[in-house]
Structures are given as C-alpha cells and as structure tokens.
Amino acid sequence: MKKTLLLGFAALTMVAMLSSCGKVPQEKIDAANAAIDSAKAVEADVYLAADFAAVQDSMSAVMADIEVQKSKLFKKFGPASEKLDRILGMAQELKVNAVAKKEEVKKEVEGLMTEVATMMEENGKLMKKAPRGKEGAAVLEQMKAEMATIEATVNEAKGLYDAGKYMDASNKMKAAKESATKINTELNEAIAKVKGRK
Amino acid sequence: MKPILKYSLITLATLSVIGGGFALFYYSIPEPPKGDIDYALASLHQASLSNAKRYSKEKYLKAKAYFDSAMKQWNIQNKRFILSRDYQKVSYFAKKSAEIAKSATSNSKELSKNLVITVKDKIDNLTALVSNMNNLFQRLPLPDEFRKKISKGKMLIHEAEVAFKKGDYLESSEKIKLAEDLIMDSYKKTLDDLEDYFNSQPYWNRLVKSAISNTAKNNSMAIIVDKFARKLFIYQNGSKKYEFDAEFGKNWVGRKRLKGDKATPEGIYLVKSKIPANKTKYFRALLLNYPNSEDIENFNKEKATGRIPKHAQIGGLIEIHGDGGKGTDWTDGCIALDNNDMLKVYKAVEIGTPVVIVGSIADFNSIAMSLNLKHNQIKG
Numbered sequence: 001m002k003k004t005l006l007l008g009f010a011a012l013t014m015v016a017m018l019s020s021c022g023k024v025p026q027e028k029i030d031a032a033n034a035a036i037d038s039a040k041a042v043e044a045d046v047y048l049a050a051d052f053a054a055v056q057d058s059m060s061a062v063m064a065d066i067e068v069q070k071s072k073l074f075k076k077f078g079p080a081s082e083k084l085d086r087i088l089g090m091a092q093e094l095k096v097n098a099v100a101k102k103e104e105v106k107k108e109v110e111g112l113m114t115e116v117a118t119m120m121e122e123n124g125k126l127m128k129k130a131p132r133g134k135e136g137a138a139v140l141e142q143m144k145a146e147m148a149t150i151e152a153t154v155n156e157a158k159g160l161y162d163a164g165k166y167m168d169a170s171n172k173m174k175a176a177k178e179s180a181t182k183i184n185t186e187l188n189e190a191i192a193k194v195k196g197r198k
Numbered sequence: 199m200k201p202i203l204k205y206s207l208i209t210l211a212t213l214s215v216i217g218g219g220f221a222l223f224y225y226s227i228p229e230p231p232k233g234d235i236d237y238a239l240a241s242l243h244q245a246s247l248s249n250a251k252r253y254s255k256e257k258y259l260k261a262k263a264y265f266d267s268a269m270k271q272w273n274i275q276n277k278r279f280i281l282s283r284d285y286q287k288v289s290y291f292a293k294k295s296a297e298i299a300k301s302a303t304s305n306s307k308e309l310s311k312n313l314v315i316t317v318k319d320k321i322d323n324l325t326a327l328v329s330n331m332n333n334l335f336q337r338l339p340l341p342d343e344f345r346k347k348i349s350k351g352k353m354l355i356h357e358a359e360v361a362f363k364k365g366d367y368l369e370s371s372e373k374i375k376l377a378e379d380l381i382m383d384s385y386k387k388t389l390d391d392l393e394d395y396f397n398s399q400p401y402w403n404r405l406v407k408s409a410i411s412n413t414a415k416n417n418s419m420a421i422i423v424d425k426f427a428r429k430l431f432i433y434q435n436g437s438k439k440y441e442f443d444a445e446f447g448k449n450w451v452g453r454k455r456l457k458g459d460k461a462t463p464e465g466i467y468l469v470k471s472k473i474p475a476n477k478t479k480y481f482r483a484l485l486l487n488y489p490n491s492e493d494i495e496n497f498n499k500e501k502a503t504g505r506i507p508k509h510a511q512i513g514g515l516i517e518i519h520g521d522g523g524k525g526t527d528w529t530d531g532c533i534a535l536d537n538n539d540m541l542k543v544y545k546a547v548e549i550g551t552p553v554v555i556v557g558s559i560a561d562f563n564s565i566a567m568s569l570n571l572k573h574n575q576i577k578g
Contacts, residue, residue: 053246057239063269064235070276071230071283131525139336141526142345149349171364175356 022075024066028084032059035091044098046167047105051097055090062087105166109157112173116154119180123147126187139190143183150179223281231272231285234292238265241299250299250306252368253313257302264295313367320374321358324381328352331385337428338392339449339527344384351381393562395451398464402556405466409554410436419551421469421518421543423533425450425462426558426565430518430533432546440546442539445522447531451557454488454531456497456506457513462531463488467553472544473517481520481537482544486553488516518543518553 036055039045044052065080124147130140153176160169242261245251250258268291275283328351335348354377361370409420414436422431425446432440446462447454454463467490473483489497489512497512513531520541522534533555535543558565 057243057246060242060265061239064232064239067235067269067272067276068230068232071228071272071285073224073227073280139332142332142336142349145342145345145349146352149346149353152350153353171357171360174360175353178356178359179353 022069022077024070025077025081025084028081028088029063029066032062032084032087032091035088035095039091039095039098042095042098043102044094047098047101048094051094055087055094058083058087058090102166105170106161109161109166109169109173112170112177113154113157113161116150116173116177116180119177119184120147120150120154123180123183123187126184126191130187130190131193139186143186146179146183150176150183153179226281228281228283228285231268231289231292234289234296235268235272238268238292238295238299241296241303245299245303245306248303248306249310250302252366253306253309254302257298257305261295261299261302264291264298268292268295310367313371317358317362317367317371317374320378321355321362321370324351324355324374324378327385328355328381331381335388337426338388339451340384340388344388347380347384351377351384354380392451395557396562396565399558399561402464402558403561405554405556406559409433409466409552412552419547421547421551421553422559423462423518423553423555424559425464425555427560430535430539430543432543440539440542442535442543443523445524445529445534446527447529448527450527453496454493454513454516455500457511458530459513460530462529462533462555463493463516464555464557465490465492467516467555469518469547469549469551469553471549472547473519478517478519479521480517480532480534482540483517483519483532484544484547484553486516486518488514 036059039052039055062080062083065083066077069075069077069080123143127140127143127147153172157169157172157176160166160172238261242265245254245258245261268288271291272285272288275285275288328348331348335344354373358370358373358377361367361373406422409422410433412418413420413433417435419432419434419439422433423429423444424431428444428446430440430442430444431438447460449460450462452461453465454461463486467486467488469484470487471485473485475482494512497506500506501508501510516531516533518533518535518540519529520535520537522540523536524534528534560568
C-alpha cells in the first residue's frame with residue numbers, strides 16, 4: 001500500500017513538473033518590445049514603413065504563439081524564445097537602417113536644396129536675358145509669380161527640414177525642383193528661339 | 199496467489215487509474231483558439247500590406263482593437279485554472295477582427311485602385327487646363343491674388359505628381375484636390391468676369407460696323423481698336439488698310455472710369471491733335487478727345503452714386519503713341535504701337551479721324567473656342 005501511494009505521488013509530481021517547466025520568456029518579450037519602440041523612436045515607421053510593419057507583425061505572431069503555449073498543459077516556450085531573439089535582432093537592425101535611411105533622405109533634401117537654389121539663381125539671370133517682345137513680358141510676369149511660389153515652397157521645405165521631417169521636406173523639394181526645371185527649360189527655349197531668329 | 203503476481207496486478211491497476219485520470223484531465227483542457235487568432239493575424243497582415251492603415255484607417259484600427267481585445271482576453275483566461283478557461287470571447291474577438299480586417303483590405307484595394315485612375319485623370323486634366331489657361335491669362339490684367347493662386351495650384355500639381363510616383367495615391371489625391379480648388383476658383387471667376395464684360399459685345403459690334411460703313415459712305419478713314427485682339431486697324435473707304443499690334447493700359451479690361459485707373463477708354467473718339475516727335479516722349483502721338491460727353495456723363499453718375507470717390511478726377515491725355523512693342527500692357531491708358539507702325543498711322547491719319555475703341559470685335563464663344571477654353575464644362 002505504501003508503494004502504491006509512492007507511485008501515485010511520483011506520477012502527480014511528474015505531471016506538475018511537466019505542466020510548469022515552460023516559463024514565459026518575459027525578459028525577451030520586454031527586450032523585443034523595447035527594441036521595436038526604439039526603432040519607432042527613430043521613425044523607422046516613416047523611413048522603412050514596410051520593414052517596421054513586418055517586425056510588428058512578427059511580434060504579434062510570437063505573442064500569439066506564447067498564449068498558445070500558456071493555454072497548454074505542457075508548455076514549451078523554446079521556439080517562441082528563439083523567434084523573440086530573431087525579432088530583437090531584426091528590430092535592432094531596423095533601427096540602424098532607419099537612422100541610415102533618414103540620413104540618406106536628409107542628404108537628398110540638402111542636395112535638392114542646393115540644386116534648386118542654383119537653378120533659381122540661373123533662372124533669375126535667364127529672366128533678364130529673356131525676350132520681352134510680343135507675349136514675352138506677359139509670360140515673364142507669370143513666371144515671376146511662379147518663381148515666388150517656388151521660393152515659398154523651398155522655405156516650407158526648410159521649415160520641415162529644420163523640424164526633422166525630411167521625408168515631407170523631400171516631397172516638397174522634388175515638386176519645387178520640377179517647377180524650377182520647367183521654368184528653366186521654357187526660358188532657355190525662348191532665348192534659343194530669339195538667337196535662332198538672329 | 200503468488201506475491202509477485204499480486205503486486206503486479208496492484209501496480210497495473212494503480213497505473214491504469216492514474217493514466218485514466220490523467221487522460222480524463224488532459225482531454226478536459228479547453229482547446230486554445232489558435233486557428234482563429236492565426237486567421238485574424240493573417241487578415242491584419244493582408245490589410246497592412248494593402249495599405250489599409252491609410253486607405254481604410256477606421257476599419258483597420260477597429261480590426262486591430264478587436265485583435266488586441268482577443269489577445270487580452272486570452273491572457274486573462276490563461277491565468278485561470280486550466281480546466282475553467284473559456285476561450286469563446288477570444289474566438290469571437292478574433293473572428294470579428296479578421297472579418298473587419300478583410301473588409302478593410304477590400305476597401306483599401308478598391309479605393310487605391312479607383313484613386314490611381316481618378317487622380318491620374320485629374321492630374322492630366324488639370325495640367326492640360328493650366329496649359330490652356332496660359333493662352334488667356336497671359337493677356338488679361340489678372341489680380342496678383344489670382345496669379346499667386348494659379349502658381350500655388352501649379353506647385354500642388356507637381357506635389358501631387360511626386361506623391362503619385364511614390365504610390366501614395368491618397369496624398370496625391372489631397373494635393374490635386376487643393377490644386378483644383380485654387381486653379382478652378384481663379385479660372386471660373388476670370389471666365390465669369392470676362393463673360394460679363396462680353397455682354398457689351400453686340401454694342402461694340404454695332405459701333406465698329408457703323409464706323410466702317412461711314413468710311414465707305416463718306417470716302418473717309420477710321421481707326422478701330424480691338425482691345426481683346428490687341429489690334430489697331432485703319433479702315434479707308436470701307437476696307438481695311440492697316441492692321442497693327444497694340445498695347446494698352448495695365449487694366450485694359452473694361453472702360454476707363456477715372457484718372458489713374460490705368461484703363462484704356464472704350465467708345466467713339468476723334469483724333470484731336472497730332473503730336474510730332476519733338477513734342478512727345480513716345481516717338482509720335484495722336485491725342486484723342488477723351489473724355490467725351492458720354493465719359494463725362496458716366497463719370498458724374500458714378501461719382502453721384504458713390505461708386506467712385508468724391509475727390510476723383512476723370513483724367514485725360516489719352517493718346518495713340520509710339521514706343522510700343524514691349525509685349526505687355528504698360529501704358530497709363532493710352533494705345534501704344536511699335537514705332538514703325540506708329541509712323542505709318544501718324545502719316546495716314548488726319549485730325550478729326552474717328553477712333554472707335556471696343557473691347558472685342560469677335561464674340562465670346564469664338565474667342566473661347568480659339569483659346570480652347572472649356573467654359574461650359576467648368577460651369578457644368
């Protein structure tokens with residue numbers, strides 16, 4: 001009878017051990033979440049939106065895996081823990097890449113600003129050379145208004161740049177460049193036409 | 199019974215009881231709603247890929263909230279004793295999340311598909327309209343406010359194009375809508391004002407026809423000035439003898455009302471005197487008898503009704519003179535010609551020659567057609 005009781009106790013102990021041997025990898029969850037927050041803090045969601053969404057989706061999937069394990073009698077958090085390691089790595093890499101991408105966009109904006117400033121200076125010079133006869137002067141009036149708008153747009157972009165919103169600044173500068181290029185082309189064509197007549 | 203057999207039977211019976219109990223316990227554990235959660239996750243992922251965060255934001259956020267509720271509820275249930283867990287709510291929330299995420303995906307796909315077409319169309323149409331507008335707007339004395347609006351509108355078209363190229367159709371749509379509002383507002387107002395102005399066209403036509411028929415009847419000469427066409431014609435004996443390009447006051451649309459308004463008068467005038475080269479700074483000039491009796495009557499009426507200030511003066515010294523050919527309307531209200539053309543006019547014209555100045559000989563519809571203006575389309 002003593003042995004029977006011992007056997008029963010051993011079986012129950014085994015069940016208890018099996019059901020509680022898996023432990024939620026809370027530290028890893030916290031580390032992965034912190035890494036994702038850290039990536040968001042450097043605007044990974046803006047500069048590498050798709051990659052950021054992928055990391056977030058992976059995290060949600062792992063959290064679901066963890067809940068699945070928590071629901072079971074025999075818990076096994078090993079695979080989830082490995083996934084969390086991978087997510088941590090991905091989020092850390094994402095942060096580095098987002099910083100690099102942001103810097104790249106910042107440099108792009110700076111380049112566009114220089115390019116547009118040069119073009120605007122050239123446009124100013126071309127305006128002086130542009131033909132004024134017939135419809136010329138009227139066309140120049142409209143161009144002056146457009147150049148003022150380009151300058152206003154560049155100023156808006158500078159404001160966004162100073163506020164660290166490089167992506168928005170980039171969009172504005174691209175539009176400003178397109179406008180400035182168009183005016184440059186029109187002025188060069190008008191001047192070439194007059195030269196051709198001479 | 200041998201003791202060994204006895205113990206074996208007892209052990210077997212004990213193990214069977216324990217095993218049976220365990221099996222009963224194990225199979226009583228509720229099944230976690232993994233399938234529903236996985237399906238919700240996959241649906242949310244699809245929604246995210248279809249950019250539902252942008253195109254169907256409300257639904258996407260609702261789906262996400264349901265998913266979060268499902269996870270929270272699952273977590274709560276998992277903290278309870280294993281046999282008393284109930285995952286029904288978890289399943290319900292997960293299913294709702296999946297259902298709404300799927301709807302968000304389909305909305306997002308539909309909207310972005312439609313936006314690609316409509317936004318591209320709008321960008322193309324507005325670009326074409328702006329190009330047509332240049333034909334008209336470059337010759338009209340537009341208020342600075344209009345020019346600014348049009349320039350800003352053009353810039354917004356470029357911004358819409360940049361967003362479109364990046365695949366951000368919502369942003370592109372917002373930009374093109376702003377551009378459309380700015381451009382259309384100026385365009386409609388300009389066309390409306392112009393249409394109002396052209397209400398006088400039948401009257402102008404009668405003036406011109408009468409002046410030309412008088413030159414035929416009296417074997418005489420008349421100067422006809424068409425402000426909209428920017429032309430000065432000389433008719434002799436019923437036929438057109440000369441046609442020159444002309445420039446006017448900066449605010450040439452409409453009749454002259456008072457001194458300093460930089461408008462070129464409209465009506466029937468006479469050449470009052472011929473001013474030779476040494477008496478004018480504009481090469482040569484023909485002084486007109488502005489203001490005539492009609493101008494004075496209109497001026498007094500407007501002054502009496504307070505439409506022009508009490509201290510305003512009617513002005514004078516309206517001439518046809520040289521130094522034109524600048525390509526813009528630059529005078530204070532006079533009619534300027536290129537010097538070569540002015541010399542011909544000066545030589546041909548005598549004092550007393552009638553000068554008929556009208557807004558336009560052509561009617562509004564033919565002008566709109568020649569400038570490819572889509573007035574009806576806009577008005578509709």
